[in-house]
Structure formats: structure tokens, C-alpha cells
Amino acid sequence: MAAEGLSCVLKAFYKDFSLDVSFSVQAGELACIIGPSGCGKSTSLQLIAGLLPLHSGSLVLNGKDLSQTPVHQRQIAMVFQDYALFPHMSVEQNIAYPLKLRKLSKTKRAERINRLLSLVALEGYQKRRSQELSGGERQRVALARALASQPQLLLLDEPLSALDAKLRKHLREEIRRIHDETGITTIYVTHDQEEALSIADRIIVMNEGKVMQEGPGEAIYSNPANLFVATFMGEGNILPYSVIPKTLVKIGSFEPFVFKPQEGQHTIFFRPEEVSVQDDASLPLAEYLPHLKFKDAELVSCEFQGDHYRLTCSWEGHTIIAHASHRPIADHVTLGVRIKAVSEYLDGALMTK
Structure with a gap:
């Protein structure tokens, strides 16, 4: 047929x-x-x-x-x-x-x-x-x-x-x-x-x-x-893989993300909506799964986009875009993204985990 x-x-x-x-x-x-x-x-x-x-x-x-x-x-x-x-x-x-x-x-x-x-x-x-x-x-x-x-x-x-x-x-x-x-x-x-x-x-x-x-x-x-x-196909954050050892927060003995740098342009990628934002320095980041934690990120801009605020942040010279439900009260924030929301790319091509 x-x-x-x-x-x-x-x-x-x-x-x-x-x-x-x-x-x-x-x-x-x-x-x-x-x-x-x-x-x-x-x-x-x-x-x-x-x-x-x-x-x-x-x-x-x-x-x-x-x-x-x-x-x-x-x-x-x-x-x-x-x-x-x-x-x-x-x-x-x-x-x-x-x-x-x-x-x-x-x-x-x-x-x-x-x-x-x-x-x-x-x-x-x-x-x-x-x-x-x-x-x-x-x-x-x-x-x-x-x-x-x-x-x-x-x-x-x-x-x-x-x-x-x-x-x-x-x-x-x-x-x-x-x-x-x-x-x-x-x-x-x-x-x-x-x-x-x-x-x-x-x-x-x-x-x-x-x-x-x-x-x-x-x-x-x-x-x-x-x-x-x-x-x-949408916004995203691209960072060098070398940020992993600086930001990885493990939970218990579970190691979902092993630091193995590769030859070539080794990067990570995640969407802005996957980023959690903590703008109160007296409180911890509300994340209980393995994640990357970007402390003391400077809030560069905050745009109201109807159903969310689009934040542009600077962390150790890297730009990170995040979506937040409210306007941050501070000019420095802590950002977190779960490991399961992070993808790895080598020379622009997706790496399978």
C-alpha cells in the first residue's frame, strides 16, 4: 500500500x-x-x-x-x-x-x-x-x-x-x-x-x-x-559548562550531574521559565532537588510582560534571563535552576545524558 x-x-x-x-x-x-x-x-x-x-x-x-x-x-x-x-x-x-x-x-x-x-x-x-x-x-x-x-x-x-x-x-x-x-x-x-x-x-x-x-x-x-x-524557538540561557562546579547543589548522595568537561565548546542551556528567583537575602532558595545556584546575581533590568516579569541578571560576567511572578524587592537576587531542566551542548549539538 x-x-x-x-x-x-x-x-x-x-x-x-x-x-x-x-x-x-x-x-x-x-x-x-x-x-x-x-x-x-x-x-x-x-x-x-x-x-x-x-x-x-x-x-x-x-x-x-x-x-x-x-x-x-x-x-x-x-x-x-x-x-x-x-x-x-x-x-x-x-x-x-x-x-x-x-x-x-x-x-x-x-x-x-x-x-x-x-x-x-x-x-x-x-x-x-x-x-x-x-x-x-x-x-x-x-x-x-x-x-x-x-x-x-x-x-x-x-x-x-x-x-x-x-x-x-x-x-x-x-x-x-x-x-x-x-x-x-x-x-x-x-x-x-x-x-x-x-x-x-x-x-x-x-x-x-x-x-x-x-x-x-x-x-x-x-x-x-x-x-x-x-x-x-524561544528564549534561553547559554553558559559555559565550567560554571557547574561553582553552582551545583547536591541533595543527599544523589549525583545527577557529573562534572566532566569536554574538548570543544561545552555549554549548558536552560529556559527562563525554569529559573526560580529569591529576592530576600534572609531566606534560602526554595529548592529541594539537585540544582544550580547562582548567588548574588545583580538585577540589571526588570520588564513587566503581563503574566510575568522578565528579569535580566548578571552573575560573574554572565547574563541570565529569568521569569518571575513578582517584581524583585532587591537589586541582587539568588537564582536557581533544577538539574533536570539543564541541557548540555558540545560544539552546538545536544549531548545525551
């Missing part, structure tokens, strides 16, 4: 950039490709869609090799960053365009359009022109038009990047809902880490034309395979 979903090896070479990535997306998954500007996210989508030629590699969708298949025969739909609606057409005419190409009858087109408008919560918008729509409404019309052709694969290229933060949050929830209702295998390109973590079944992190790591969002955030992924 042919494998369902998408499996691809994409290789393309340009004057100032080369792309060499491989990844897979299971049937019915919503996968997010994320990475910095210029890493090859949109290029990957265009290679999959057939808008750019694949120099070498493979592209298999639901068991069928599409690497030499013309664009219009791939059964792939794409929503672009600027939505690319036809300005002279109404909403229903925009959605009907791919249906006309497939020569559906007028009755069936009307039924499909009404069903799609209901799906994207735009009932009653049939006669409106694209110029009369808000950015969020245009985005939903573009999504409905892409779904009209009943594609086997849907590609979304930063569809929410031009919208304000509150609307982006609402529409990403709508995209997830629509995905769950249709079950169409989807690849969503974004540069927004929160967006990717909130809606994706699988995240593919790219940098400089290569895949750095792929997997569920929880695994990528909690166990980043390298320091690029660790620092790109």
Missing part, C-alpha cells in the same frame, strides 16, 4: 543560496515550517507546488511522485502572503475560479461556494468585492478559494504576516479549526514561534537552506537538537 502524506527531498541551487532539505508530513497533519528570513521556507513551498524547478531530489504525495508533474496536475493549492485575489471579481467569483477551470456546473459551483463560505464564516459575502473586505476577510476568501479545488495538499505561505497581533491569533485558531474540519494535509510557513507552537502537529525548523530539527512542538521546545533551535 502506498504511503499517505508527503515525503520530499528538495535540492535547488541558486547564485547566492542553496537548498538541501528533506522532511515528511503525515496525511492529515498540519505542519509548520519555521526559520529566519532567507532560510528557504518559501522556496521550499514553491518547489513543492511546482512554481520553481526542482534541480534534484524527490517529491512524493500520497504515493505518487510529483517531481516531474506540471503545476496544474499536482492537486496542490497554495495561499500566498498577499492572498492574490482578483480585484475585479466578487467573493463568489474568486472562489468559483478554480471550479470553472474544472468545468463544474453552475449549480454545483453555487453549492460548493456556499459550503466554503460557511466553513470560513463568511456567509452573505458572495457579492462583495475584495477591495471592500478587511485583511482578515481577504485571507479567509483566499483560503476558501484554495480549498475549492479539493486539493490533496494545502500550502500556506505566511498567510497572517500582514495582520495585527490580535487578528493573527484569532485567524490562526480559525485555520486550525478549518484544517480539523477538512482533514487536508497542510504545510504552513511562518516566522512566528508562538504561531507554530500553537497550531502545528509537526514543526520543521530551517536555517540556511537546511532542516535543523523536525518533530512535535513540545519535543522541539523541550529538547532542542542544537543551540540554533534552542535559541530560535
